[in-house]
Amino acid sequence: MWEERFADLSAVAARQNGLITSVQAAGVGVEEAALARFAETGLLTELDWAVHQLAWSTLGPRYAYPYAAWLALEPSRFAWERRAAGVDAALSHESACRLHGLGSVPGNLMIFTASVALEGPRATKVHLAPLAPEDVTVVEGVPVTTAQRTIADLLADWTDHGVVRGVLLDAVLKDLVDLRSVHEAVAPLAVRHEFPADGGDFVRYFLPDLAPSQLSPRNLRSWAAMVLPDRVARVQPGAARLIADAGGQADARASWDLAADIVGRSGQTGSPG
Template sequence: MKTSDALRLLSAFTSAQWGMVTSRQAKGTGVDGVTLHRLEKAGHLDRVRHGVYAATIAVVTEAREEQAAWLMLNAAEPAWKRAPLDPDGGVLSHESAARLHGLGELVNDRIVLTTPRRRTSRDPDVRFRIAGLLEDDVTTIDGLPVTTVLRTIRDLMEQRIDGSHIATMIQEAVEAHLLRLDVLAEHIGPYALVYGVRRPGDGEALLEHLLAGIGTSVARLAHRPIPTRR
């Protein structure tokens, strides 16, 4: 197959998938593994991770690794045909979701995806969590399904992430208008005892406790001026 023909066939995917195509998608268009390897050697494609290639002319985004890992979950299906709660796919969550939302400074050396069933990956930096997410638990960032800020914070609290990290993310999310304190308080009560609040189920007390750990409070945060971006 001519290089120009192969690139034209692959462009149906790369133009709509952040510049990327999976090897299974390529095979479905008639571009086999040998051709993909030849295109890579010729400098037309970069291997992002096992089974995922990117056009070298594509813009590299900060979320490229997460996008590639998500594409591989349902490798044959085009990204634009997948529902946010794809039963054969997954949703970026936990530390990965926090990073994609731009919240906190958690160590983020792994890509974490929540899936409805057990999954495995050849990539050692990909980790899976099994959970039945609801539609309200998921949002999209540049077409990539990601757990909402509320769900992300709840997931991290379930993992018992340090309270100061959680509080920092809460503060940043409120300042970015991504989270409401009253809504959060309604959902975090089950973690009160875990974080040292001796009133089981009291989300408001837990929220005050967490924010006090970084020197603020619900009242201060609720009335804090939002910094002007320049």
């Protein structure tokens, strides 16, 4: 009999990275007493928040605990049901930093942002705010705000700028964000949250030790456009001619980006733009 119950439990948990809530287990006929018995025999472990991880699950603690906390926000609904209905909640703020491996951020809570009102279990915090699909990604099954949205959330939440510096530096070096896009997203917060709105000053303030040679091509281009705009402007007419000679559409954005690319690459060696 217990084999059948564990098989039923496993069939459902297999669609949730080997995790299942107590409420979900009861829904497939596995009551608390059976869960306790499975725990005693090492077939599962209760992580927290009445969420259990089956022994065969390969999800490590870094991902299992935030995923368990996400399941606990809606313990009666299965993960696939929530995904089908759209983004309801995502790991965010400092918790998102830890999942992405960005910076060194304090805090013991599991922090989420939710687009609908959700009651978080203990040791969790839920921010109620809109979540656009492009603001959320999935890491090892865990819905989490993108690095760019995470940085914007940290700044909006008055996080110490020293902490944000470490997060932004890691995000740029890992190429999880485009530096120019991050600046455009957070610039409206600059005056109220007391950081520079100008692109070059923004880079110098938040990334004082950044070496252009460390950057991916797209971030090298963004760095040049923000830090050396005068040089990019001087190169832009020539870039426009190059695009036109190649039969391309020499619009302002394309020629600016090509000019920034040229300036960025030349800037790595210190040659003039």
